[in-house]
Every structure is written in structure tokens, then in C-alpha cells.
Amino acid sequence: QKEVEQDPGPLSVPEGAIVSLNCTYSNSAFQYFMWYRQYSRKGPELLMYTYSSGNKEDGRFTAQVDKSSKYISLFIRDSQPSDSATYLCAMATGGSNYKLTFGKGTLLTVNP
Amino acid sequence: KAGVTQTPRYLIKTRGQQVTLSCSPISGHRSVSWYQQTPGQGLQFLFEYFSETQRNKGNFPGRFSGRQFSNSRSEMNVSTLELGDSALYLCASSHSRGATDTQYFGPGTRLTVL
Numbered sequence: 001q002k003e004v005e006q007d008p009g010p011l012s013v014p015e016g017a018i019v020s021l022n023c024t025y026s027n028s029a030f031q032y033f034m035w036y037r038q039y040s041r042k043g044p045e046l047l048m049y050t051y052s053s054g055n056k057e058d059g060r061f062t063a064q065v066d067k068s069s070k071y072i073s074l075f076i077r078d079s080q081p082s083d084s085a086t087y088l089c090a091m092a093t094g095g096s097n098y099k100l101t102f103g104k105g106t107l108l109t110v111n112p
Numbered sequence: 113k114a115g116v117t118q119t120p121r122y123l124i125k126t127r128g129q130q131v132t133l134s135c136s137p138i139s140g141h142r143s144v145s146w147y148q149q150t151p152g153q154g155l156q157f158l159f160e161y162f163s164e165t166q167r168n169k170g171n172f173p174g175r176f177s178g179r180q181f182s183n184s185r186s187e188m189n190v191s192t193l194e195l196g197d198s199a200l201y202l203c204a205s206s207h208s209r210g211a212t213d214t215q216y217f218g219p220g221t222r223l224t225v226l
Contacts, residue, residue, distance in 0.1 A: 030210070032211035032212070036217075041219070042219055043202050043204070043217030043218050043219050043220055044155070044217045045200070045215075045217065046214050046215070049214070051125075051211075051212075067137075069169075088154075088155060090155075092211040094211060096167070096209065096210075097147075097168055097218070098144075098168075098209075098210065098211045099158060099160065099168050099170065100156045100215065101157070102147075102148075102154055102155035102156070103154065104153075104155075105154060105155075106153035
């Protein structure tokens, strides 16, 4: 079983739709949870960062972490064509030996 | 502020050759991490350098190595290339170490092994 599982999609939605992206994980030592967005031919860029269970909102984006279920989500409200990209979840343990463990990414296309 | 730069952007090599990739971090950033991205395995951590010392290493064979210079620039080297080494190699820099320090990624080097 991989440490982080993410449905690769692809996911295609109409403009204005609410998008839900999800990851599950098996390592209970993960404490830090991130979502990255990667446009074609670019490196990933950090979208959201959360520590501990709960919700965090930033504009149209909401990140949700449920540590008891080992499940994290990213919601995108009022999706725009410019949101079309690959979304990667990433997780890390604490301490000096930490490293980011990524999901494989979900390819999202928002159609105008 | 300039972002993370990686050179070259594209490389074509043949099996058995070796390759060196370069990464210049954001000015003031002292930590550099390297990742391999493939369609099959996704983004996988290779290693991290901080203050010219390797601080963390992923599960890759010894053919993959790296180093960091006093100006924080980093190089990674892959010896005896295999077809399976074809991938996008990404470098990320952060100001310091730790999960709370945002990693900023470069555009990557696309390596094709024939």
C-alpha cells in the first residue's frame, strides 16, 4: 500500500462548478498537509498548507484534513478555466528528517 | 526576486551515460531538495541539501548523487543511465529546513534516456 493515494482522474468540470479533490494516507506520523498546483511544463507551486485536523480557507480554495480517517480534501469553488492544472497533495512528518511525500496528482480541466 | 532556475531544461542521453543537472535556488534560500517526477510513480523525493551537507535521502540507488556549493547552488548526478531514469527532475528551495518552510519549485529538467 502506498503511503499516499490520490485518484489521478482526469476530472473535467464546467466553469463555475465546485471541485472536490481528495487524498488518503496510511502513515499516521504525517502532521503537515499541503496542496500543490502544477501547470503544464511548470514546477509545482504551493496552494494550501495545513497542520492538524480541520478546515482552512483561502479565497476560492478550502483545505480539509481529517486525521482520524487519514483523509484530506481540497475544494475549489466557482472553478475557472485558469484552475486547469494537476493538483498534488503532499504530506510530511515533523522533525529534522522530514521529507515531502506526494500523491500522484489529479489532472483537472475546467471547461468554459 | 528571481525564482528557482534549473539547467538545462531538456536533455537527451543514451543508456550507460552519466548526466549532471544544475539548480540555482532563490537568493537567500539555503535548503535545496531534488525530486523525480514520472507518470507511473509521481513525484518522489531524491535528497535534500542544507549548508553543503546532505540531510535527507529518499529510496533511490547510489547512481543518484548530489552536492551543494557554498553559494547554495546544487547539482545532481546520475551515473550509468537506465531507460527508467527518463523523468522530469525538479529542484525545490526553501529558506531553511522543516515542514513549515515553503518549498519553491523550479520548472524542472526533462531527461530522456534512449
